[in-house]
Amino acid sequence: MELQVLWFALWALLWTVYFILDGFVLGLGMLFGRLSRSETERRILLRSVGPVWNGNEVWLVTAGGATFAAFPTTYALMFSYFYTALLLLLFSLIVRGVAIEFRAKVDTTAWRTTCDGAIAVASFLPAFLFGVAFGNIFRGLPMDAVGYHGSFLGLLNPYGLLTGVLFVLLFAHHGALYASVKTVGALSDRARQAARRLWPWVLVVALAFLAASKPATRLSDNYLHWPVLAVIPLIAVAALAAIRFFESKGSLPAAFAASCVTILFVTFTGVAGLFPSLIPSSIDPAYSLTIYNSSSSPYTLAVMTVAALIFVPIVIAYKVWVYRVFSAPVEEKDVLTDTGMY
Amino acid sequence: MDVLTLSRWQFAVTSMFHFIFVPLTIGLSVLTAYFETRYVASRDETWLKMAKFWGSLFLINFALGIVTGITLEFQFGMNWAEYSRYVGDIFGAPLAIEATVAFFLESVFIGVWIFGWEKVSERVHALSIWLVAFATNLSALWILLANGWMQRPVGYHLVTDAAGRVRAEMVDFAALLTNSFAWTEFFHTVLSGYAVAAFFVMAVSAWHLLRKNETTFFERSFKAAALLGLVSTLLVAMTGDMHGVEVAKVQPSKFAAMESVWETQRGAPMHAILIPDEAGERNSLELISIPKMVSFLAFHDPEAEIRGLKSFPRELRPPVWPTFVSFRVMVGLGIAMILVCLLAVWFSRKEDIAGRTWLLKLALLSLPLPYVAGLLGWVVAEVGRQPWIVYGVLKTADAVSKSVSTAQVAGSLAGFTLLYGGLAVVDVWLLARYARRGPA
Numbered sequence: 001m002e003l004q005v006l007w008f009a010l011w012a013l014l015w016t017v018y019f020i021l022d023g024f025v026l027g028l029g030m031l032f033g034r035l036s037r038s039e040t041e042r043r044i045l046l047r048s049v050g051p052v053w054n055g056n057e058v059w060l061v062t063a064g065g066a067t068f069a070a071f072p073t074t075y076a077l078m079f080s081y082f083y084t085a086l087l088l089l090l091f092s093l094i095v096r097g098v099a100i101e102f103r104a105k106v107d108t109t110a111w112r113t114t115c116d117g118a119i120a121v122a123s124f125l126p127a128f129l130f131g132v133a134f135g136n137i138f139r140g141l142p143m144d145a146v147g148y149h150g151s152f153l154g155l156l157n158p159y160g161l162l163t164g165v166l167f168v169l170l171f172a173h174h175g176a177l178y179a180s181v182k183t184v185g186a187l188s189d190r191a192r193q194a195a196r197r198l199w200p201w202v203l204v205v206a207l208a209f210l211a212a213s214k215p216a217t218r219l220s221d222n223y224l225h226w227p228v229l230a231v232i233p234l235i236a237v238a239a240l241a242a243i244r245f246f247e248s249k250g251s252l253p254a255a256f257a258a259s260c261v262t263i264l265f266v267t268f269t270g271v272a273g274l275f276p277s278l279i280p281s282s283i284d285p286a287y288s289l290t291i292y293n294s295s296s297s298p299y300t301l302a303v304m305t306v307a308a309l310i311f312v313p314i315v316i317a318y319k320v321w322v323y324r325v326f327s328a329p330v331e332e333k334d335v336l337t338d339t340g341m342y
Numbered sequence: 343m344d345v346l347t348l349s350r351w352q353f354a355v356t357s358m359f360h361f362i363f364v365p366l367t368i369g370l371s372v373l374t375a376y377f378e379t380r381y382v383a384s385r386d387e388t389w390l391k392m393a394k395f396w397g398s399l400f401l402i403n404f405a406l407g408i409v410t411g412i413t414l415e416f417q418f419g420m421n422w423a424e425y426s427r428y429v430g431d432i433f434g435a436p437l438a439i440e441a442t443v444a445f446f447l448e449s450v451f452i453g454v455w456i457f458g459w460e461k462v463s464e465r466v467h468a469l470s471i472w473l474v475a476f477a478t479n480l481s482a483l484w485i486l487l488a489n490g491w492m493q494r495p496v497g498y499h500l501v502t503d504a505a506g507r508v509r510a511e512m513v514d515f516a517a518l519l520t521n522s523f524a525w526t527e528f529f530h531t532v533l534s535g536y537a538v539a540a541f542f543v544m545a546v547s548a549w550h551l552l553r554k555n556e557t558t559f560f561e562r563s564f565k566a567a568a569l570l571g572l573v574s575t576l577l578v579a580m581t582g583d584m585h586g587v588e589v590a591k592v593q594p595s596k597f598a599a600m601e602s603v604w605e606t607q608r609g610a611p612m613h614a615i616l617i618p619d620e621a622g623e624r625n626s627l628e629l630i631s632i633p634k635m636v637s638f639l640a641f642h643d644p645e646a647e648i649r650g651l652k653s654f655p656r657e658l659r660p661p662v663w664p665t666f667v668s669f670r671v672m673v674g675l676g677i678a679m680i681l682v683c684l685l686a687v688w689f690s691r692k693e694d695i696a697g698r699t700w701l702l703k704l705a706l707l708s709l710p711l712p713y714v715a716g717l718l719g720w721v722v723a724e725v726g727r728q729p730w731i732v733y734g735v736l737k738t739a740d741a742v743s744k745s746v747s748t749a750q751v752a753g754s755l756a757g758f759t760l761l762y763g764g765l766a767v768v769d770v771w772l773l774a775r776y777a778r779r780g781p782a
Contacts, residue, residue, distance in 0.1 A: 038674035054408065058449045060440060064415055065438030072430020072509075079426070080743040086420055087754050091761060094409040098765060101405035103774055147747040171688025296431040297501075297511040304435060311442045315450075322450055325461050 002274020003301035004029070004276075004291040007070040010308065011278070013129070014066050018059035019167075019267060020174075020260045025053045027095060029123025033116050035179060035194060041187050042116065044337040046100060048182035051326045053100065055319060057093070064273065069304050073294035074278040077148070080143060082133055084152040089129045096122035108167055127163040127171045135163025136256040138217045138270045139283030149283075166205045170263055171221040173198040177243070177256040184329050192252065206240060206266065218280060219273025229272050236265035346742045347375035348751040349421040352758060354724075356413050358717055359762045361409035363769075367483060367718050368532055369539025371475035373570065378468045388559055395542065395781040396563070397471070401456065406765060408449070413758070421751065423730055432498050432512035433488055433742040440484030440764050448477035482535070490524020492732050493723070494592045497521075500735075510735065526588050527723070530581040533574045536717065537679060538712040540571030544686060545709035546644050546777045548702035551695060555780055561695050564705070568686035575680045582676065583639070589726075590640035593733055594649040595658060596726035599665040601636050603650050610636040610648040620663045623652055660728045668721040675715040682708045 015085035032045040068075040079086060095118050103115040132155055142149040174225065176198060179191035210233055213219050223229050239261040240317050274280070278294060281287035374397045415437060418426050426434075448679035454462060454470040462470070481651030491497075498510040512518065547564040550556060578589075590597040597603075602608055602618040602625055612635035617627040634644035651659050682704060689701050696702075731738040 047457075051457040052450075055446060055450040055452060057412075058445050061412060061415060061445055062438065062441040064419075065434065065441045068415075068419065068426065068430055069434030070436040072434055073427050075419050075430060075434070076423035076426035076743075077745075080421070080423035080745050083420050083743075083746050083750050083754070086416055087757065090413050090416055091411060091757065094765070097409040098405060098768070101401070102768065102772060105402070105776070106528065122404060236419070299515075300431050300512045302434060303512065303515045304438065307435075307439050307442065311439075315442065315446045319446075321448055322454060325454065325458065 001306060003298060006305065007066075007295065007301055008275060008278070008291045010068060011063070011066055012268065014059060014063040015172075016114070016264050016267045016271075018063050019057075019171075020263045021059055022053075022169040023127075024175045024256075025049045026123045026127045027171035027173065028179055029100075029119045029175070030127070030172050031113045031175055031179070031194060032193075033120055034189065035176070035190050037186075037190075038154055039112070040332055040335060042112075043104070044183055044187060044330045046103065046334065047330045047335055051322065054097075055322070056313075059111065060093075066304075070296055070301060071278055071289075071291065071294045074289045077289060077294075078137075078279055079141070081143070081148045081150065082155075085129050085133055085155060086338065089126055092122040092125040096126075110123055112207070114203045126224040127168045131164035131167030132160045134167075134267075134270060136211065137279055138163070138219055138274060138336075140218070140280035140288070142283055143281050144283045144287045146176055159212055162205070162209055162212055166202075166209050166266075167200045169198060169205055170266065173202050173243075174256075174259045174263065177247070177259050179258050180250045182329050183251035187264055188329070192247065193281060195243075195247060195255075199247075203240060206236070209266075210269070213273070216231075219270060219274065220287075222275060226254065232265055232272050233269045236262055236269055239265060327333035343748070343752070345746055345748050345751050346747065348738055348755055349746075350738065350741050350758045352421060352751060352755045353417060355755070355762070356410065356417065356758055358409065360410040361717060361720060362713065362766075363403050363410065364482075365531075365538040365712070366403045366542055367400070367407045367568075368478050368535030369510040369537070369574075370396060370403065370542065371478050372536065373539055373543065373566070374400050375468070375471040376566070378471055379536065382464050382468050388562060391559060391781045392563055393471075395559075395679045397455070397544070398776055399542075399773060401452075402769065404452065404775060406769050410762070410765075413747050414585065419560060421743055421746065422731075422741050423743035423745070424605050425736065427507075428509050428736055429491075429732060430509075432490060432510055432518065433716065435512065436484045436488040436491070436518070437517070440481055440488075444477045444481035444484060448474050449483060451477070460775070463599075467730070479532055479770045482532050486528040486531060487518060487524045490527050491518060491726060493527070494521060494523035494588075495735050501544060502507050510732075512561065523588050523592055526540055526581060526585040530578060530585050530719075531716075533578045533581060534716050536574035536665035537578055538716065540574060540683070541679070541709055541712045543567035543707075544571060544626035546703040548705040549777070550780055552699065552706070553704050554696060557696050559781055561690075564686070564695055565690050568683060568690050568700060571679070572687045575676065579676055580682065582673075585638055587642065590648075593727065595651070595654050596660055596665065596722075597640060598649055598651045598654075599660045599662045599726055601648075602662055602666045603636060604652050605650040606647065607650065607652050608637065608647045609634040609645050610640075611638045612639070616666075618666055620662050660726045665722055665726040668718040668725070670720065672715045672718040675711050675718075679708070679711050679715070682711070 028045060028049055032042060036042040042154075064262055067078070082140065088101050099118040099122065103112055136155050136157075139157070142154070173195055176191050176195035180188050180195060183191065230275040239258050242258040246252070246258055275289045276290045276292065278291060279289045358625055374393055377389050377396060378393035378634045380386070381393060402690055422704040450680040451470040451473040455467065455474060458467055458470060495510070497512060497514035499513050500508055501511050502508050543563055544567045549568065550560045551564065586597070589600070601610070601612065604624050611631045613625070613628040614630035614632070615627065616625050616629070637648055638644045639645040641644060651662065685701060686705060689695070689698055727733055729737050729739065731741045
C-alpha cells in the first residue's frame with residue numbers, strides 16, 4: 001500500500017478518534033447544566049470526565065500534528081482558509097479547559113455559574129464548528145490556482161450548517177449516554193432520558209445529511225465507483241439503531257459503545273467519499289488538494305509511520321489502563337469526600 | 343499595519359504568554375515528584391503535604407500552559423501557511439511526534455495524579471507524577487528539536503515541484519535528532535525551567551516564613567528549592583556559554599547583534615557599557631572594555647575572529663537594539679540569580695531560616711528574575727534570528743499566510759490579547775490565593 005493511502009486512513013482515524021473521545025466531553029459540557037439539579041450533581045458530572053478530558057483533547061493536537069507532518073500543504077491551506085472558524089474554536093477550547101479546571105477553585109456561586117455558562121457555550125461551539133468545517137471539506141472549498149475565494153460566512157451554507165447541527169446532536173447524545181453510564185440513580189436516569197429524547201433528532205438529521213450529501217457534494221462518486229463502500233453508511237445507520245435497542249434494554253455501556261461506532265462510521269461515510277482528496281476544490285477538481293499533491297516526501301512518511309507504529313500502541317495501552325482505573329461510576333461520596341478537585 | 347507585522351505580534355504575544363507557564367511546569371513537576379517520592383520512601387507526612395501543596399500550585403499553572411499550547415500548533419497553519427507548506431515535510435514531524443510520545447503521556451497521567459489518590463497504589467501514584475515530569479521535559483525536547491531546526495536547519499534538501507514551488511524535504515531524520523544547536527537550546531531552556539521552579543518555591547516559602555506559618559514545612563521547601571536553584575542556575579550559565587559558542591559558529595549575524603559588534607575583528611573586546619547606533623553602524627558609546635573577551639566567549643579563543651554586523655547586508659541584519667539589550671539583561675539577571683541562590687544555600691544550611699528576614703525578603707523580591715530572564719532569552723533567540731524564519735533558508739516575510747486579511751489578524755490579535763489578559767489576571771489571582779492559603 002502506498003504510504004499516502006495509509007496516512008489518509010490514519011489522518012481520518014485520528015480525527016475520528018478525537019470526535020469520539022472529545023465528543024462525549026463536549027456533549028456532556030453542553031448538557032450538564034440541564035442534566036443536573038444540584039451543585040453535587042454538577043460536580044459528579046464534571047468529575048466523570050475529569051481524569052480523561054485532557055488526554056482526549058490531545059487527539060486533536062495529534063490529528064493537527066499528523067496533518068502538518070503528513071500533508072503539509074493541506075495543513076497550511078486548511079488552517080489559513082478556516083482562519084476565523086479556527087480562531088473561535090481555539091478560544092472555545094481555551095475557555096472550556098480553564099473553566100473545567102478552575103471551577104472548583106473559588107467557592108462562590110457567581111464564579112461557578114460563570115464557569116458553568118462558559119463550559120456550555122465553549123462545548124457547543126467546537127462541536128458546531130467541527131461539523132461546519134467538515135461539512136465544507138466534504139462539499140469542497142472555493143479554491144483555484146490563485147488561492148481561496150471563500151469567507152467565514154460562506155462556510156455557513158446550508159450543507160455546512162446541517163453538518164454542524166449533526167455534530168452538535170451526535171455529541172450531545174453521545175455525552176448524555178456517557179453521563180448515564182458514569183453516574184448512578186436519578187442523575188443517570190435523567191441522562192438516559194435526555195439521550196432518549198435526542199435520539200430521534202439525531203436520526204432525522206443524520207438521514208437528512210445522507211440525503212443532502214448527494215446533491216451538495218461529490219462524495220457519491222466513490223460510492224458509485226466502489227459500491228461496496230455503501231456498507232459504511234449502512235453500518236452508521238445500523239449502529240444508530242443499535243443505540244436505541246441497547247438503551248431500551250437497559251444496557252447503557254453497550255448503547256454508548258454503539259454511539260462510538262456511529263460517530264466512527266458517520267465520519268467515515270464522508271471520508272470514504274472524499275478519497276483521495278483531503279480538500280476538494282468546488283471550482284474545479286484539478287485544484288483539489290489530494291493525498292498525492294499535498295503530501296510529505298516518502299522518506300518523511302516512512303519516518304512518521306515507524307514513529308506511529310511504535311508509539312500509538314503504547315498510548316492506547318496506557319489510555320485503556322486509565323479508563324479501567326476510573327471505570328466505576330462517579331457517586332456522591334466521591335465528590336463529597338474529596339475537597340480537592342472539581 | 344500589515345498581515346506580516348500583525349502576525350508577528352500575534353506569534354510573539356501568544357508564544358510569550360505560553361512561555362510564562364511552561365518553565366514552571368517543567369521545574370515544579372520534577373520538584374513535586376521528588377517530594378512525593380520522599381514521602382513514599384520515608385512515610386514522613388510533611389513530604390506528602392509538600393507534594394500536595396506544591397502540586398496544587400503546579401496544577402493551576404499547568405492548566406494555562408496546556409490550553410495556550412494548542413494555539414501555537416494551530417497558528418503555524420493559520421498565520422504562517424507559506425512557512426508550513428515550505429517546511430512541513432521536516433518541521434511537522436517533531437511536532438506530531440511530540441504530541442504522540444509526550445503530550446499524551448503528560449495529559450493522561452496528570453489525570454491519574456489528580457484523581458487517583460484513592461484509586462491506585464502509592465507507588466503508582468508517585469510514578470504518575472514522575473511520568474508527567476518526564477513527559478513535560480520530553481515535550482520540551484521535541485519542541486526544541488523543531489525550533490532548533492529553524493535556528494540551524496539540518497538533514498534536509500530543497501526540492502522544486504512541477505509548479506516551480508520550492509520546499510524543504512527531510513533527508514536525514516537522525517541529523518534532525520542530533521542537531522547540536524537544538525540540544526544546547528534544550529538543556530539551557532529546561533534548566534532555566536528548574537530555576538523558575540526553585541525561585542517560585544523559595545518566594546512562596548519566604549512569604550510564609552516571614553509570617554512564621556508552618557515553619558517546618560516551608561523551611562524544608564525553601565532548602566530543597568535553594569539547592570535546586572543553585573545547581574540549575576550554575577548549569578544554565580554553563581549551557582548558556584555552550585549555546586553562545588554554537589550561536590557564534592552557526593548564526594554569526596545573531597551573535598554580532600548580541601554583542602553589538604560592527605567591524606569584523608580578531609580579539610574582539612567586550613564593553614561593559616555600550617550604546618548601539620544602528621543608523622550610524624557603530625556604537626555611540628563604549629566604556630569599561632575587557633580586551634579580547636567577546637572573541638573568548640564566542641570561540642573560547644581570545645584571538646578568534648568575530649564577524650561584524652557590517653559584513654552582512656543591512657537587510658540581513660537582525661534588529662540590534664532588542665537583541666543586544668535582551669541578551670545583556672538576561673546575562674545580568676542570570677548572574678544575579680546565581681548570587682541569590684548562593685546566599686540562600688549558605689544561610690539556610692542551618693535550621694534557622696525563619697529568623698533571617700533579609701534573606702526571605704530577597705527571595706521574595708527575586709521571583710520575577712527567572713521569568714524575565716527566560717522571556718528575554720527567547721527574544722534573543724527569535725528576534726536575533728531575523729530576518730530569517732529558518733536561518734539562511736526562508737525569510738519571515740515570505741512565510742506568512744496569503745489568504746488571510748489584515749482585518750482577520752487584527753481581530754484575532756485583539757481577541758488573543760483580551761482573552762489572555764483576562765486569563766493572566768485569573769491565574770495570578772488564583773495562584774496568589776492558593777499560595778497564601780498554605781498547606782491543608
